Amino acid sequence: MTEILDLQKVCKTYRGRSGEVRAVDGVSLSLDAGEFVAVRGPSGCGKSTLLLLSGGLLAPDSGDVTVAGEEPYLMSTDARSRFRAANIGFVFQQFHLVPYLSVLENVLAPSIANKTAAADETLTRARSLVVHFGLEDRIDHVPGELSSGERQRTALARALLNQPKLLLADEPTGNLDEENAELVLTHLGEFAASGGAVLLVTHDASAAARASRTVFLDSGKVVTDDAATAS
Amino acid sequence: MSITRLVFNEIRHRKLNFVLTILSVTIAVGCLTGAQTLLRSDEVQTDDILAAKKTEVEAAVAERVKTVEEAGKAHQDFVRKEMLKLGFNILILPEEQDVSELLLHGRLTATMPESYVDKLAQSSVMTVNHLLPTVVKRVDVEHGGTKFDVVLQGTRGEVPILNRGQKKMLLAAVPPGSVVIGSEVQKKLGLKKADTLTILGEDFTVATINKPTGSIDDVTVWIDLKQAQKLLGMENLINTIFALECGCVGDRLAQIRAEVSALLPGTQIVEEEAKALTRAESRAKAEEAAIQALADEKAAGEATLRRTEETRIDIEDRNAGLAGVLVPLVMLGCALWIGFLAFGNVRERQSEIGILRAIGLSSKQILTLFLSRTLLTGIVGGVVGCLLGLQFGLQFGAAESLGITVSRLFEDGDLKLLVILAPILAVVFSAIASWLPAMMAAKQDPAVVLQE
Numbered sequence: 221m222t223e224i225l226d227l228q229k230v231c232k233t234y235r236g237r238s239g240e241v242r243a244v245d246g247v248s249l250s251l252d253a254g255e256f257v258a259v260r261g262p263s264g265c266g267k268s269t270l271l272l273l274s275g276g277l278l279a280p281d282s283g284d285v286t287v288a289g290e291e292p293y294l295m296s297t298d299a300r301s302r303f304r305a306a307n308i309g310f311v312f313q314q315f316h317l318v319p320y321l322s323v324l325e326n327v328l329a330p331s332i333a334n335k336t337a338a339a340d341e342t343l344t345r346a347r348s349l350v351v352h353f354g355l356e357d358r359i360d361h362v363p364g365e366l367s368s369g370e371r372q373r374t375a376l377a378r379a380l381l382n383q384p385k386l387l388l389a390d391e392p393t394g395n396l397d398e399e400n401a402e403l404v405l406t407h408l409g410e411f412a413a414s415g416g417a418v419l420l421v422t423h424d425a426s427a428a429a430r431a432s433r434t435v436f437l438d439s440g441k442v443v444t445d446d447a448a449t450a451s
Numbered sequence: 452m453s454i455t456r457l458v459f460n461e462i463r464h465r466k467l468n469f470v471l472t473i474l475s476v477t478i479a480v481g482c483l484t485g486a487q488t489l490l491r492s493d494e495v496q497t498d499d500i501l502a503a504k505k506t507e508v509e510a511a512v513a514e515r516v517k518t519v520e521e522a523g524k525a526h527q528d529f530v531r532k533e534m535l536k537l538g539f540n541i542l543i544l545p546e547e548q549d550v551s552e553l554l555l556h557g558r559l560t561a562t563m564p565e566s567y568v569d570k571l572a573q574s575s576v577m578t579v580n581h582l583l584p585t586v587v588k589r590v591d592v593e594h595g596g597t598k599f600d601v602v603l604q605g606t607r608g609e610v611p612i613l614n615r616g617q618k619k620m621l622l623a624a625v626p627p628g629s630v631v632i633g634s635e636v637q638k639k640l641g642l643k644k645a646d647t648l649t650i651l652g653e654d655f656t657v658a659t660i661n662k663p664t665g666s667i668d669d670v671t672v673w674i675d676l677k678q679a680q681k682l683l684g685m686e687n688l689i690n691t692i693f694a695l696e697c698g699c700v701g702d703r704l705a706q707i708r709a710e711v712s713a714l715l716p717g718t719q720i721v722e723e724e725a726k727a728l729t730r731a732e733s734r735a736k737a738e739e740a741a742i743q744a745l746a747d748e749k750a751a752g753e754a755t756l757r758r759t760e761e762t763r764i765d766i767e768d769r770n771a772g773l774a775g776v777l778v779p780l781v782m783l784g785c786a787l788w789i790g791f792l793a794f795g796n797v798r799e800r801q802s803e804i805g806i807l808r809a810i811g812l813s814s815k816q817i818l819t820l821f822l823s824r825t826l827l828t829g830i831v832g833g834v835v836g837c838l839l840g841l842q843f844g845l846q847f848g849a850a851e852s853l854g855i856t857v858s859r860l861f862e863d864g865d866l867k868l869l870v871i872l873a874p875i876l877a878v879v880f881s882a883i884a885s886w887l888p889a890m891m892a893a894k895q896d897p898a899v900v901l902q903e
Binding site for chain 2 (some may be wrong): 278382
């Protein structure tokens with residue numbers, strides 16, 4: 221299997237006025253293509269930090285991060301941005317959609333950074349994603365006019381536009397009702413099934429149950445890393 | 452999808468922020484352009500006022516010159532006529548004539564040939580004018596049985612000087628058989644025009660009665676020279692030659708004397724120096740007064756010009772000083788306000804910046820996103836501000852009411868350059884004002900934003 225994400229003894233400490241907080245403490249974790257891994261743990265255990273470290277957004281204090289065979293933290297800031305655009309997709313609990321762009325434009329937003337495909341091709345893919353996520357009736361609507369489920373599906377479509385190898389999802393179902401949560405998790409599963417790797421950060425056991433593997437974190441350390449059968 | 456699309460969509464989304472930013476740029480540029488237009492308008496106004504004043508002064512001086520010239524001519528004419536009334540400038544007398552007898556009793560007893568006057572007239576002498584050969588004697592005249600002692604003058608009128616152009620005659624000849632009488636003679640004898648006056652037994656018709664002069668002329672009668680010579684037994688003889696308007700001023704009298712003595716030996720010259728000098732002095736004083744009046748007029752004009760210029764410079768300096776304080780203050784205020792609006796915009800868009808960075812936009816692209824917005828606000832605000840500033844400057848700079856055209860204002864290169872550069876300046880101004888917030892946005896750590 222192709223290894224998509226490999227973290228080796230990664231550490232990250234936050235330094236504030238009230239002292240130091242070791243958010244991630246020597247975590248080693250690997251994700252292969254087609255793997256859907258859930259990271260669970262109590263609040264403040266370092267789940268989100270682990271996701272940012274994996275996504276090339278937060279440099280570790282120590283340890284190695286390899287994504288799709290390359291080490292993003294050895295790249296320049298701009299090169300890392302381009303690398304991120306080409307290889308990694310993000311989905312967040314707060315959706316983080318651009319408020320003044322329509323659904324289609326939000327989905328197209330990553331193409332500003334990644335111009336590898338022709339504009340027509342990108343537009344066709346964006347439209348097909350909009351249709352795939354059941355948003356065709358909302359294609360010209362701005363986020364303010366969408367439901368939470370629609371917003372998250374828009375965010376998911378955006379994350380997939382550049383056909384990333386790795387999809388990082390931080391509590392993507394946290395603000396959704398059961399039906400929409402189910403829909404989102406299904407799509408994540410589909411992405412993994414299509415050959416991508418999914419790292420899902422959640423404290424929702426039912427969401428984690430959809431993953432092929434669950435990693436438990438506590439105080440920045442991996443407590444357990446067990447394989448599970450996807451439901 | 453492009454940065455430009457993002458910029459325009461964001462502007463549509465946050466219209467108020469965009470409009471307020473444009474307004475700030477407009478105020479700053481409008482203030483600068485308006486102040487410059489006002490100052491330029493002041494300059495043009497000053498030029499016009501000074502030019503008008505200069506024309507006015509020049510016209511006044513020209514008018515004064517004309518008046519003085521006319522007055523000078525009138526004065527000369529007056530003096531010339533007055534000199535005729537006063538008598539003669541010089542008398543050419545036979546050498547044996549006792550001058551004291553003439554001065555004390557007005558008697559001329561010695562004679563000289565009448566041909567002397569012709570000799571003088573045919574000569575190249577330049578110092579005498581208007582030659583008048585005369586015989587003079589005190590005689591009794593009679594009218595209606597009343598006798599009166601008068602001065603008889605026989606005259607043939609002026610003898611033209613051949614080497615000169617014909618001059619206006621100061622004294623006409625008296626026709627034979629006619630008599631011109633002084634006012635006192637008329638009064639004593641009760642004469643009127645066309646009456647007969649008997650002189651040494653011969654009758655003459657009164658042709659002219661002169662007005663009173665308060666001089667010996669009032670008791671003088673004038674008849675034709677030939678008739679007078681015959682009556683007095685002085686054929687071809689004369690007592691004196693009166694030379695009028697000799698130009699005999701100061702040292703030139705000696706020159707006249709020399710010239711006349713060389714031509715007419717055995718003669719003497721008695722000059723009425725006081726009268727000549729009076730006339731000369733009068734002329735000189737009139738000339739001096741005229742020169743002084745002109746100088747005064749010019750000086751007054753120049754002083755008026757200088758005062759006007761100083762007043763205008765004061766106004767310009769005051770306005771420039773005021774603009775020098777107000778414009779930077781307004782611009783600083785606008786810059787702070789633009790910075791505040793940009794900072795608010797960045798704060799509001801933190802989440803958006805975070806996700807855009809997360810999905811791969813570089814910090815340069817984020818900076819471009821914000822600076823493109825700045826570019827637009829700068830161009831729009833710059834053009835609008837420039838136009839409004841110009842309009843303001845024209846309206847309140849009294850340019851329109853004074854007929855100062857826009858093209859006049861643009862004759863000054865600085866204002867033209869400012870108007871051309873206004874949008875660029877506005878962009879730079881806007882960029883400087885919002886640079887810090889834009890940099891903050893570009894440098895924003897997406898991890899921090901996404902963790903919030």
